[in-house]
Amino acid sequence: MTVTYVIDGSAVTGLDSFWDAIGEAVNGPGGYFGRGLDAFADCLSGGFGTPDDGAFVIEWRDHVHSAHALGHEETARRLEGLLPRVHPTNRARVEAELAEARAGRGPTLFDLLVEIITDRTAPGTLRLR
Numbered sequence: 001m002t003v004t005y006v007i008d009g010s011a012v013t014g015l016d017s018f019w020d021a022i023g024e025a026v027n028g029p030g031g032y033f034g035r036g037l038d039a040f041a042d043c044l045s046g047g048f049g050t051p052d053d054g055a056f057v058i059e060w061r062d063h064v065h066s067a068h069a070l071g072h073e074e075t076a077r078r079l080e081g082l083l084p085r086v087h088p089t090n091r092a093r094v095e096a097e098l099a100e101a102r103a104g105r106g107p108t109l110f111d112l113l114v115e116i117i118t119d120r121t122a123p124g125t126l127r128l129r
Contacts, residue, residue, distance in 0.1 A: 079094055
């Protein structure tokens with residue numbers, strides 16, 4: 001049986017609220033389902049609330065609202081937070097990504113989250129509504 005997890009995209013106002021929304025969609029009120037891109041990717045692999053056999057769907061309602069909230073501005077904010085603690089070998093890359101985000105170019109957090117979901121789950125798992 002396929003389980004459907006519903007993300008209320010209208011409640012997403014930034015990355016922190018996305019983590020709350022996906023955590024609650026999968027594991028109920030106050031639920032955890034990753035609070036970083038790597039942790040989120042790991043959680044999608046099963047065993048953190050999703051069925052181990054991968055029989056689940058993520059229905060992201062009002063995803064257009066989420067796409068705006070997780071756009072270039074929020075992407076830049078995240079990168080600004082990472083910059084002080086990034087490893088020196090990655091600093092130039094993060095600075096370049098930050099410059100692109102500030103200029104309204106490049107992938108957004110929304111794009112990255114969608115990419116993680118589609119890369120880590122079966123085709124058709126993500127349904128944008």
